[in-house]
Amino acid sequence: MHLVNVAQAAQGTQFEAPGPGDFEFAPFLGGSAFLTKPTLIIVLGSLAIAVLFWLAARRASLVPDKGQFIGESVYGFVRDTIVGDTIGREGRAFVPYLTTLFCFIAVLNLSGIIPVLQFPATSKIGVPLFLALVSWVIFNYVGIRRHGFLGYFKAMMFPPGLPKLIYVLLAPLEFFSTVIIRPITLTLRLTLNMFAGHLVLLVCILGGEFLLVEKGGVLAALSIVPFGFSIVLTFFEAFVQVLQAYVFVLLSALYIAGALADEH
Amino acid sequence: MQTLATVLAAEGAPNPLLPHVSEIIVGAVAFTLLLLFLKSKVFPVFERVYAERHDAIEGGMERAKRLEEEAKQTLEQYREQLAEARHEAARLREEAREQGAVIIAEMREQAQAEARRLTAAAHQQIEADKAAALAQLRIHVGTLATELASRIVGEVLQDDERQRAVVDRFLDGLEAEATAAAAAGSATVGAAGEASTSRGGAGRGAGGS
């Protein structure tokens, strides 16, 4: 890829397609790796969530005002719709974690379309990796606590009621999919969704900019097409970003529910 | 890790699947603090508000239900009592009627018995009086008639035998007349007359002998 870019760069006004390089940021002043755009977005996003929820809960009353209603809606959505439908009553203990997870992912996703920030922090694999590991630890922990160490893996790898020969094939497959594949897909789904979404937005915006600035005449007028498309895509991205937060939380809840269930 | 990133960047194409340690750490710390804050300060408030709201709605509904239940029970009791009272009244009325009927029947019975007793006593008295009167009459009639006859005849009828025969003949004539008159009358009177006649006859016979 870089060779292509180099070749294009040699020709002067060739369009440089955005790539993974656009997801790397130089540190701010001082040069510490902890002071980059993604880390700043993570901190700001967390602070925003904390402050908004604090405002919502500060004057909580029986009849909610607008802020409290929104906060309660988010909390109630995770509590009743996600946890209530998957884990059930004993899922109450996981509601705080899952709600925080939902807000954290949603806000860091949405930072990709918020002006000025305009970078989804979750497209950096570090954040989803950590969250997926936490979910992985939680669902394995509750499964082992519920069924015992051997009982948990027995329930996972040897679902009852199948012919003996199937287990030769099924047991390693189940182990592989539950213990190894699950955290990886959780991580990659979120990361790469945000990565690809941001990349597409970059292509549209940078392409339009290239047409407008570097070319002239008819091509500059044509830049309206990628710009318009980028606006449409921004709305689509907003949808995908919330959806991905929902999917991450839903899958975490499903994994916990599966670990708690008596029959896998 | 920054070195790795710069190395990758220098190579031209950084790997998007390689995590930056700084981002993991910042993300982990931020997420953990956020979770602790929300779990301790915000979510308990929401849960409390949910519980209160649930209480307010469900509690109100439960209170209303309880009141309705009470009202229904009271109505039921009232109806039951009313029905009982009606039943009781009907029973009393029935009883009174029965008792009244019994009393009336008893009274009637008593009155009839008394009446019968009085009637019987009166009958007996009448019979006795009649018998006494007849007996006295027979004696007095004999002497009176004799006296009358002797005054008329002008001589004393000394012969008792004749005297008695005359009287008897007279009386027999009277009695025959009376019998003929009373043939259509009551049998009792006739019988009594006959009885008295025969008795008189017997007395006469006895007196004669």
Added chain:
Amino acid sequence: MTGNIENLGNLNMIGYGLAAIGPGIGIGLIFAAYINGVARQPEARGVLQGIAILGFALAEALAIIGIGLAFVL
């Protein structure tokens, strides 16, 4: 990582385009089934929606993993 053919882009991306066909068909099937289900039983919409989105996310993950690999390999 590199193609000999200049200015025609990257072979990785062509591979990714081919690889995205599978998930694309899969997602189409999922939503076709979802629409069918809702048309037959509109009252089951709530349940079906959750399942459809979950299936969509699982199928889409394949395409998304593909684009990651296209950049990495």
